Amino acid sequence: xxxxxxxxxxxxxxxxxxxxxxxxxxxxxxxxxxxxxxxxxxxxxxxxxxxxxxxxxxxxxxxxxxxxxxxxxxxxxxxxxxxxxxxxxxxxxxxxxxxxxxxxxxxxxxxxxxxxxxxxxxxxxxxxxxxxxxxxxxxxxxxxxxxxxxxxxxxxxxxxxxxxxxxxxxxxxxxxxxxxxxxxxxxxxxxxxxxxxxxxxxxxxxxxxxxxxxxxxxxxxxx
Amino acid sequence: xxxxxxxxxxxxxxxxxxxxxxxxxxxxxxxxxxxxxxxxxxxxxxxxxxxxxxxxxxxxxxxxxxxxxxxxxxxxxxxxxxxxxxxxxxxxxxxxxxxxxxxxxxxxxxxxxxxxxxxxxxxxxxxxxxxxxxxxxxxxxxxxxxxxxxxxxxxxxxxxxxxxxxxxxxxxxxxxxxxxxxxxxxxxxxxxxxxxxxxxxxxxxxxxxxxxxxxxxxxxxxx
DNA sequence: GTCTATAAGGGGATAGAC
DNA sequence: GTCTATCCCCTTATAGAC
Numbered sequence: 178x179x180x181x182x183x184x185x186x187x188x189x190x191x192x193x194x195x196x197x198x199x200x201x202x203x204x205x206x207x208x209x210x211x212x213x214x215x216x217x218x219x220x221x222x223x224x225x226x227x228x229x230x231x232x233x234x235x236x237x238x239x240x241x242x243x244x245x246x247x248x249x250x251x252x253x254x255x256x257x258x259x260x261x262x263x264x265x266x267x268x269x270x271x272x273x274x275x276x277x278x279x280x281x282x283x284x285x286x287x288x289x290x291x292x293x294x295x296x297x298x299x300x301x302x303x304x305x306x307x308x309x310x311x312x313x314x315x316x317x318x319x320x321x322x323x324x325x326x327x328x329x330x331x332x333x334x335x336x337x338x339x340x341x342x343x344x345x346x347x348x349x350x351x352x353x354x355x356x357x358x359x360x361x362x363x364x365x366x367x368x369x370x371x372x373x374x375x376x377x378x379x380x381x382x383x384x385x386x387x388x389x390x391x392x393x394x395x396x397x398x399x400x
Numbered sequence: 401x402x403x404x405x406x407x408x409x410x411x412x413x414x415x416x417x418x419x420x421x422x423x424x425x426x427x428x429x430x431x432x433x434x435x436x437x438x439x440x441x442x443x444x445x446x447x448x449x450x451x452x453x454x455x456x457x458x459x460x461x462x463x464x465x466x467x468x469x470x471x472x473x474x475x476x477x478x479x480x481x482x483x484x485x486x487x488x489x490x491x492x493x494x495x496x497x498x499x500x501x502x503x504x505x506x507x508x509x510x511x512x513x514x515x516x517x518x519x520x521x522x523x524x525x526x527x528x529x530x531x532x533x534x535x536x537x538x539x540x541x542x543x544x545x546x547x548x549x550x551x552x553x554x555x556x557x558x559x560x561x562x563x564x565x566x567x568x569x570x571x572x573x574x575x576x577x578x579x580x581x582x583x584x585x586x587x588x589x590x591x592x593x594x595x596x597x598x599x600x601x602x603x604x605x606x607x608x609x610x611x612x613x614x615x616x617x618x619x620x621x622x623x
Numbered sequence: 624g625t626c627t628a629t630a631a632g633g634g635g636a637t638a639g640a641c
Numbered sequence: 642g643t644c645t646a647t648c649c650c651c652t653t654a655t656a657g658a659c
Contacts, residue, residue, distance in 0.1 A: 196624095200624075214528060219525070222653070223651085232626055232627080233653085234654085234656095297524050302442070302521070304586040353576065357580040361541060365538070373569070374576070377569045423643085446634080457645080464636090
């Protein structure tokens with residue numbers, strides 16, 4: 178049992194000691210930024226250490242290997258945007274509300290290039306079965322896909338969506354649009370607006386699968 | 401001036417000599433496969449050399465640097481699927497025909513995981529401004545985007561598509577769907593059918609933006 | 624908890640023989 | 642056109658001092 182918040186004292190600081198948890202957190206933040214910019218394979222732990230203000234071995238004290246550092250990074254990432262897809266009360270948005278939640282997530286993402294870069298690069302690398310983030314990628318997609326499929330089923334039952342709406346296909350392609358837009362936006366941030374394009378996509382889905390209960394945009398209208 | 405097709409003779413073979421063009425081509429093929437599986441950063445030129453049946457220096461005789469090898473790989477890739485988006489007579493498909501051409505390309509791609517892996521990994525890496533394939537990625541997206549925008553404009557003028565159809569947004573999101581599906585398919589080839597999902601997407605676009613001149617799928621129908 | 628030192632190997636690229 | 646030998650730097654990881 179240790180007393181939770183240990184702050185640095187003048188004495189400990191002069192001896193080069195720091196709060197371990199603090200150093201660890203700095204390292205994770207540094208790793209997110211560097212993995213985001215150059216990928217996991219394209220980043221060395223020495224670079225991460227330098228940005229975190231640690232020596233390479235100092236860093237490896239907190240994470241036994243580079244893969245362990247990656248695991249910590251992924252955990253942090255999921256924590257940061259998993260909260261976004263569940264409301265404060267733990268309930269999940271259903272029907273069109275789920276698509277609106279994704280649009281909101283896209284809007285937030287467009288202010289966080291770090292996290293987007295991390296995601297785009299990592300999912301591409303992690304396609305390889307032997308990549309340390311491979312299982313994470315599988316879990317991630319399984320989770321989002323199931324979440325969205327459930328939301329569409331609920332939307333159908335509530336009468337927000339046509340009975341013929343295909344949940345799997347809708348989920349799959351919507352996730353694909355998000356990922357593809359992130360990729361294009363990273364490449365040319367000034368030319369591509371993730372928010373506009375994704376909102377357009379959702380509007381189109383509403384026009385195709387929405388029922389009269391909710392706004393159906395007719396061809397030729399703006400927005 | 402050299403006499404174009406130089407074949408290996410028993411004598412040259414015994415001296416360890418081979419047709420240069422042949423070795424070069426083997427190297428490019430090997431590089432495509434390895435870059436596809438592990439990315440550019442994740443592949444060493446020694447690995448490429450081994451697969452091509454050359455020593456590392458033998459490989460570097462044909463390509464002065466690893467980046468030069470990458471350039472050759474990208475050139476080869478573009479040659480292989482650029483032909484697909486222009487008809488035999490050099491004309492380009494317009495209106496819905498362009499989307500059908502993309503669907504056909506998707507079908508072909510699903511038999512060529514090598515090229516898909518190459519594309520997905522490389523475009524993700526190449527998002528970084530200092531990546532050797534960055535300019536290629538910019539050109540690639542600019543080209544496909546312009547191609548599709550033109551096709552949609554033509555479709556509107558022909559009356560195949562509603563006058564309110566937004567060319568840029570439609571192009572952007574369709575490309576995003578393709579890229580995103582490729583990514584998901586690479587991760588789980590057995591669970592994801594690029595062809596089915598992309599065709600579904602195109603069918604939805606027809607339902608939303610198509611005019612009576614062409615089939616409009618009504619909600620609830622299959623396919 | 625953090626450091627220096629070092630091991631042990633891989634990376635891209637060059638020189639020069641054949 | 643291809644090879645062997647070599648250079649030099651960067652990589653991950655460990656040992657042990659403080």
